[in-house]
Amino acid sequence: MTTTPSSTDSQSAGNDYGTHPGARANGIFKGLSTGAGVLILVTLAAVATFLLVEAWPAFVSSSEDLGQEVSFIKPEDGQSLMETIGFLVYGTVLMSVIALVIATPISIGIALFISHYAPRRLAQTLGYLIDLLAAVPSVVYGLWGVAVLVPFLNPFYQFLADYLGFIPLFAAPESGEIFTGRVAMSAGIVLAIMILPIITAITREVFLQTPVLHEEAALAMGATRWEMIRMAVFPFARSGMVGATMLGLGRALGETMAVLMIISPGLTLSPYILQPNQHNTVAGYIALQFPEANAMGVSSLVAMGLALFVITLLVNMLARWVVSRRSEYSGAN
Amino acid sequence: MSKRIDINNLNVYYSQFLAVEDVSLSIEPKAVTAFIGPSGCGKSTFLRTLNRMHEVIPGGRVEGEVLIDGVDLYGKDVDPVTVRRHVGMVFQRPNPFPTMSIAENVLAGYRLNNKRVSNSDAEDLVESSLRGANLWDEVKDRLNKPGSSLSGGQQQRLCIARAIAIKPDVLLMDEPCSALDPISTLAIEDLITDLKDQYTIVIVTHNMQQAARVSDTTAFFNIAGTGKPGKLIEMNDTTTMFSTPSEKATEDYISGRFG
Numbered sequence: 001m002t003t004t005p006s007s008t009d010s011q012s013a014g015n016d017y018g019t020h021p022g023a024r025a026n027g028i029f030k031g032l033s034t035g036a037g038v039l040i041l042v043t044l045a046a047v048a049t050f051l052l053v054e055a056w057p058a059f060v061s062s063s064e065d066l067g068q069e070v071s072f073i074k075p076e077d078g079q080s081l082m083e084t085i086g087f088l089v090y091g092t093v094l095m096s097v098i099a100l101v102i103a104t105p106i107s108i109g110i111a112l113f114i115s116h117y118a119p120r121r122l123a124q125t126l127g128y129l130i131d132l133l134a135a136v137p138s139v140v141y142g143l144w145g146v147a148v149l150v151p152f153l154n155p156f157y158q159f160l161a162d163y164l165g166f167i168p169l170f171a172a173p174e175s176g177e178i179f180t181g182r183v184a185m186s187a188g189i190v191l192a193i194m195i196l197p198i199i200t201a202i203t204r205e206v207f208l209q210t211p212v213l214h215e216e217a218a219l220a221m222g223a224t225r226w227e228m229i230r231m232a233v234f235p236f237a238r239s240g241m242v243g244a245t246m247l248g249l250g251r252a253l254g255e256t257m258a259v260l261m262i263i264s265p266g267l268t269l270s271p272y273i274l275q276p277n278q279h280n281t282v283a284g285y286i287a288l289q290f291p292e293a294n295a296m297g298v299s300s301l302v303a304m305g306l307a308l309f310v311i312t313l314l315v316n317m318l319a320r321w322v323v324s325r326r327s328e329y330s331g332a333n
Numbered sequence: 334m335s336k337r338i339d340i341n342n343l344n345v346y347y348s349q350f351l352a353v354e355d356v357s358l359s360i361e362p363k364a365v366t367a368f369i370g371p372s373g374c375g376k377s378t379f380l381r382t383l384n385r386m387h388e389v390i391p392g393g394r395v396e397g398e399v400l401i402d403g404v405d406l407y408g409k410d411v412d413p414v415t416v417r418r419h420v421g422m423v424f425q426r427p428n429p430f431p432t433m434s435i436a437e438n439v440l441a442g443y444r445l446n447n448k449r450v451s452n453s454d455a456e457d458l459v460e461s462s463l464r465g466a467n468l469w470d471e472v473k474d475r476l477n478k479p480g481s482s483l484s485g486g487q488q489q490r491l492c493i494a495r496a497i498a499i500k501p502d503v504l505l506m507d508e509p510c511s512a513l514d515p516i517s518t519l520a521i522e523d524l525i526t527d528l529k530d531q532y533t534i535v536i537v538t539h540n541m542q543q544a545a546r547v548s549d550t551t552a553f554f555n556i557a558g559t560g561k562p563g564k565l566i567e568m569n570d571t572t573t574m575f576s577t578p579s580e581k582a583t584e585d586y587i588s589g590r591f592g
């Protein structure tokens with residue numbers, strides 16, 4: 001950069017090391033990619049600033065004032081702004097965790113099948129199908145959840161409550177209430193299907209990158225395929241699997257439509273995932289209340305959005321950090 | 334412990350491609366047999382058929398017989414996983430498991446057969462295997478460090494320790510020194526000479542001097558041209574092979590007048 005020739009004269013004057021034909025394109029590309037990087041940072045900062053500025057009025061006004069002004073904030077019923085945020089964050093995390101518990105083992109199983117068990121042709125087809133799952137809009141998942149999945153699952157919920165009802169998680173609805181199936185469990189299952197593709201895709205990539213060298217080392221000493229996977233593939237892929245799971249969690253946390261359509265919402269901190277009117281998510285709640293909200297109401301909703309933003313950001317940062325630690329493991333040679 | 338291997342009319346294919354054609358030879362127990370030959374003539378391919386590792390490669394298959402002390406490796410009731418527990422293998426590039434400690438690397442294969450290993454047994458096995466691989470003195474103070482923290486030559490000896498920890502009948506080595514410096518190479522050659530008291534050893538090498546130094550018997554493979562199958566040209570006592578080979582091609586290859 002420091003030795004740009006000032007004229008053709010200085011070039012012909014004998015400096016053969018000044019510039020080269022690719023320099024210009026390289027400079028342009030550098031500018032473009034730096035610009036793109038900066039743009040992302042600026043956007044992120046703008047979103048964060050917007051959230052803070054908009055949420056500020058709701059944060060600073062007293063609980064009573066807010067209760068007077070905003071229809072859905074009811075401090076007298078234990079639903080002040082902070083309490084509501086608490087319930088919603090709890091509901092969001094609860095359903096996302098249900099989704100993860102279901103989706104992670106299945107995704108890893110599918111990914112392993114694709115990378116290490118299936119014949120090549122079948123593996124490819126299966127890979128495409130999984131990617132297709134990611135292309136289904138979430139409204140469609142919501143519709144399908146309500147129309148097909150919930151009626152299908154409801155008998156299982158009754159069965160679960162009958163036999164495992166002594167575990168609080170699976171407690172049956174209060175007498176008088178019926179099993180509707182429109183509960184956190186259903187939302188979690190639909191979320192699980194929605195995050196399955198991303199977890200599968202990432203873990204599959206990581207599994208495929210396992211060095212053949214290490215796989216053969218395991219096989220050559222008489223490991224079965226499963227033993228080889230445990231010896232060579234999992235240790236290599238561990239952080240990739242954690243990272244993939246967390247990216248899936250990030251997606252589940254922000255999902256709105258499907259949950260909104262499936263669940264009968266409620267605001268509690270209850271563990272009863274088979275009971276309706278117990279839980280809601282931040283995103284679902286915002287979508288529900290937004291159309292009717294006045295200025296202060298919007299400010300309150302933005303405050304909830306800010307909470308979701310912070311959680312999602314933390315989860316994604318943690319995921320990136322875990323994935324980046326992989327370089328330490330990639331190991332020998 | 335050590336066993337003889339008889340190979341009868343073996344063809345090896347990758348899908349439709351015939352890589353090695355009609356090889357028949359015998360490998361003596363308690364001796365070192367070297368395979369030499371130009372690149373691409375199928376030495377690795379052939380070596381891998383001796384513990385069915387070629388089956389790991391898509392399309393890899395054989396026709397013919399491989400008898401280990403009379404038992405056909407490709408017989409009906411033979412499980413390749415079990416075969417590999419009896420016929421160990423060391424690869425061209427050292428491949429210890431990077432996330433395992435040195436000690437765990439040595440135990441890795443042993444643990445496959447013995448789910449529960451008492452601490453003292455494990456320590457004994459680690460020590461005896463590492464001693465067997467001439468590595469004990471160099472690593473005894475850092476057994477819990479990762480296997481990837483060793484030098485290339487040490488890693489290769491760790492891989493040998495790992496292979497002998499499961500007490501195989503046969504040890505296959507595919508160019509075990511080609512990634513190593515001359516000093517590590519000598520260390521491994523000494524080790525091979527020690528190990529042949531207990532094991533049947535088969536080694537692939539591109540290094541004539543190495544074949545001459547370590548092996549008792551040498552087999553020369555050659556290939557007529559690209560796309561043609563590799564064939565066994567000649568097999569004999571190493572001293573005879575290197576002084577008075579009976580085939581012209583062998584003599585040309587050994588004296589460097591090749592291709």
Ligand SMILES: Nc1ncnc2c1ncn2[C@@H]1O[C@H](COP(=O)(O)OP(=O)(O)OP(=O)(O)O)[C@@H](O)[C@H]1O
Nearest residue numbers: 347352370371372373374375376377378379390560
């Ligand atoms: N995975 C594979 N799939 C298809 N063909 C293969 C595969 N590996 C090797 N071959 C072919 O088989 C033939 C023998 O290869 P092989 O690796 O056994 O040779 P080699 O004698 O070990 O050579 P080198 O001395 O270079 O290691 C070659 O023609 C090679 O192209």
Ligand SMILES: [Mg+2]
Nearest residue numbers: 376377378507
């Ligand atoms: Mg080879």
